[in-house]
Amino acid sequence: MTRSAHTRADATDLVATTLLTRASRLTRLLMRSGDRELSRTEAGLLSTLLDRPRRITELAATEALAQPTVTQLVDKLERRGLVVRERSGTDGRVVLVSISPSGRERLDAVRAQLRAQMREAVRELGDDELAELAAASETLGRLIEALQQRVNA
Amino acid sequence: MTRSAHTRADATDLVATTLLTRASRLTRLLMRSGDRELSRTEAGLLSTLLDRPRRITELAATEALAQPTVTQLVDKLERRGLVVRERSGTDGRVVLVSISPSGRERLDAVRAQLRAQMREAVRELGDDELAELAAASETLGRLIEALQQRVNA
DNA sequence: GGTGGGTATATAGGTTTCCTATATGACCCG
DNA sequence: CGGGTCATATAGGAAACCTATATACCCACC
Incomplete structure (x- = not known):
């Protein structure tokens, strides 16, 4: 439902470039x-x-x-x-x-x-x-x- | 589409108890x-x-x-x-x-x-x-x- | 039945990644 | 132009990991 392309390649790229970074931000926010x-x-x-x-x-x-x-x-x-x-x-x-x-x-x-x-x-x-x-x-x-x-x- | 309950409360609990832990495991695996x-x-x-x-x-x-x-x-x-x-x-x-x-x-x-x-x-x-x-x-x-x-x- | 190679945990020591407390210097307001 | 506030820097330390290596046990084989 977002505008992001849903081909496997695009999805993989998105996950690779954003998931880790955001997860660690979230961790710091919650642990704080x-x-x-x-x-x-x-x-x-x-x-x-x-x-x-x-x-x-x-x-x-x-x-x-x-x-x-x-x-x-x-x-x-x-x-x-x-x-x-x-x-x-x-x-x-x-x-x-x-x-x-x-x-x-x-x-x-x-x-x-x-x-x-x-x-x-x-x-x-x-x-x-x-x-x-x-x-x-x-x-x-x-x-x-x-x-x-x-x-x- | 999974069998997990989809009430907000259940979803929130699942996210709270598993997301952070799994994210940090994933990070260690990839950084390794x-x-x-x-x-x-x-x-x-x-x-x-x-x-x-x-x-x-x-x-x-x-x-x-x-x-x-x-x-x-x-x-x-x-x-x-x-x-x-x-x-x-x-x-x-x-x-x-x-x-x-x-x-x-x-x-x-x-x-x-x-x-x-x-x-x-x-x-x-x-x-x-x-x-x-x-x-x-x-x-x-x-x-x-x-x-x-x-x-x- | 003791020796040697492999496996499971422990110890030693160091690095990276973050933090809190505080110092420094620039802005602004009366 | 002095005092409070804001943006960054410095100092020092804690936490969460790692690698390399030691220790203790298992097992197979002679």
């Missing part, structure tokens, strides 16, 4: 409003753990972070009591990270805060635009998976 | 592949300057960065010859930053690289999904403006 309880990466990691416990390397792959970065992140979250580290019974090298009850609480609180901010922000958007954003969020998930598979190959 | 010529923030700033020259404070507002951060960024870009600093004739306090010819070149090169990566990544997406992403990129722009106005008020 004193959330502070969880960084966006910490929130992402805890969200992934909601599903089920994961190994450090699994987390590194899905979050697109280097393995030592995840170790550090888990250190910090563990010190705050938000995640639990357990060694696997079957393989002594493996660490299984799971979210703790208070981790769930904290994540919920941060999400509620974000939701409130987002509710304010989307007030000016039409229903169709908002639905578009929601759909795009899901599509982004698929795009990320496609990229991750390409990296592993 | 050795772009290095320009950081995403530098690219964003140069893109803004394509339009017309801007003051430091203007740039800080549109890029959602603190003013000293923009001064630093412009320092670095100026040393590399990608932007030009000029003092305004009418007001001795203001600095007008504009993009240089070689800044345009550099930005084009980086964008071409990003386009190529993106072309690969979106290969697995359907036409409608890609169009959705493109539309969402534009909607994000509007969302950001809404947030910025709220900040200024």
